Amino acid sequence: MxxxxxxxxxxxxxxxxxxxxxxxxxxxxxxxxxxxxxxxxxxxxxxxxxxxxxxxxxxxxxxxxxxxxxxxxxxxHGDLGRSIFFREPVSELLGVALPATLELVLVSLVMALLISIPGGIVLYLLDRKRGEVAADFFLVFLLSVPSFLWGIILILLLGVLFPVLPFMGRLDSSITAPHGTGFLLIDLLLSGQWSAWFDAFAHLLLPAFALALAFSPIIIRVLRSSLIDTATSQYVNVARLRGVPEWRVLLLHMLKNAALPTLTLIGVQFGFLFGGTLLIEVIFSFPGIGNLMVQAIKNYDLPLIQGVALVFCLMVLFVNFCVDGLYAVLNPRLRVS
Structure with a gap:
């Protein structure tokens, strides 16, 4: 086999x-x-x-x-009971809230990667050079600030002092969300409502950025450590002896292999990212599964608490399964073992 x-x-x-x-x-x-x-x-x-x-x-x-x-x-059979507080089937409530949270998590993950990959490379290039201490201090500072505090800071800066982005809800109240997959960015794109699509995307930016700022520092540190370990590998030394430019060695050879430990870390940390949406959704009044969990706990809605907890567990397990599969495909040692 x-x-x-x-x-x-x-x-x-x-x-x-x-x-x-x-x-x-x-x-x-x-x-x-x-x-x-x-x-x-x-x-x-x-x-x-x-x-x-x-x-x-x-x-x-x-x-x-x-x-x-x-x-x-x-x-x-898909029947998770009936919510005591909302008087609706739990599966229907989850079907509405889960796409919103997944959309938020996926956008924040993309943002985290856009921050982490260049950040890890820059930190590797600063190794034992001027500016390394300042970069390490800034990274420790990012690690010390939780996602909900980033959310409050972003609301004050970009929502109140400089009101450039919306920070309440998922969509402007004057816009009617189309029926479809539940993923607003996809549904609005398919229906051709471009102005509504940009509004939905703008509503995602602040909460997703708050999650990304809390998630990206640890990825930066692991990527930097992996690049430092990979820099002394035999194939890297051979590429340098052949006269391959340093930037090509870094981007085409070192980064690909250094990404494997980072990929494993993303799978492990996804549970914290997914769980971090709970407070973020409350702060931004985002109608996702985290907000639903808070309502369920507040009203001791037993069937809804069970349903939300089960979905959290299944999502974390599924993502870890996907990461393990991707790691097996990308790692040549597993393919030939």
């Missing part, structure tokens, strides 16, 4: 087992919280018989293991 296919098969099996284990942990932990979610669903005049009837209808009348098996059976 192809070693890459075998590796991905094992990774997929681990991903499924991990998802099941995490869903079980979340389910059990939420049941240990000393609060009754049925209290929000019943009117003040409800009797104990009404509560027992509703508990049975929701599958909450048995043991925790029985409740989990009932929930898992429905979840496999």
């Amino acid at each position: 192809n070693p890459i296919v075998s590796l991905l098969g094992r990774k997929l099996g681990v991903m499924v087992i991990t998802a099941l284990f995490l869903s079980m942990v979340v389910f059990i932990v939420l049941r240990m919280i000393p609060s009754d979610p049925l209290g929000m669903m019943l009117p003040p005049s409800a009797t104990q018989a009404d509560a027992d009837l509703l508990r049975k209808a929701l599958g909450m009348d048995g043991s925790v293991s029985h409740q989990y098996m009932v929930w898992l059976g429905h979840a496999v």
Whole structure:
């Protein structure tokens, strides 16, 4: 069997087992919280018989293991229950909020790469040279500022003092979002609404930039370290002896191999990037899955908390699976092992 296919098969099996284990942990932990979610669903005049009837209808009348098996059976078929607070199916709420968060995360990831790749190269070129101390200090400063603080700073600078970009919501209230994939940039592009597309993109810039500023410093450091390690490799020395210009050695030879550890880091750190959207979405009133999670926790909406937590777990596992697959394809040692 192809070693890459075998590796991905094992990774997929681990991903499924991990998802099941995490869903079980979340389910059990939420049941240990000393609060009754049925209290929000019943009117003040409800009797104990009404509560027992509703508990049975929701599958909450048995043991925790029985409740989990009932929930898992429905979840496999796409039924994650009904939100207690919003009075809507959880899957429909997630279907609206998840594309917004994914769009935000993808734009912020592109921004982070646009910052990190040149930043890593510049930091490598400054190694043991004048300006290295100042660059290291600036990088440590970036690492010390969390994403939500960047969000507040960007709102004050570019939204209040110099109002050049919008910082509330996902789209201007005067624009009607078209129905489609849920990804506004794609839906507006397909419908030909160019002014609305630029408005949606402008609404993404500040929250995505806040996430990118917090995410890019660690990528810069890893890329710089990888370039320093790669600089002494045999193939690099051979390329230099053959008279290949230094910029070609750096961009065409060193950068490609130094990108592999960076790619692995992006997969590992994606969970922090995805989780960082929670506070960012609250600060920017962005209608994504992070904002939905805050509403669910505030109102102790048990089915919605479970659904959002499951989606967070699945997204992180899926991205790590994709990164492992891409790493296997790009790494020649794995292809021939």
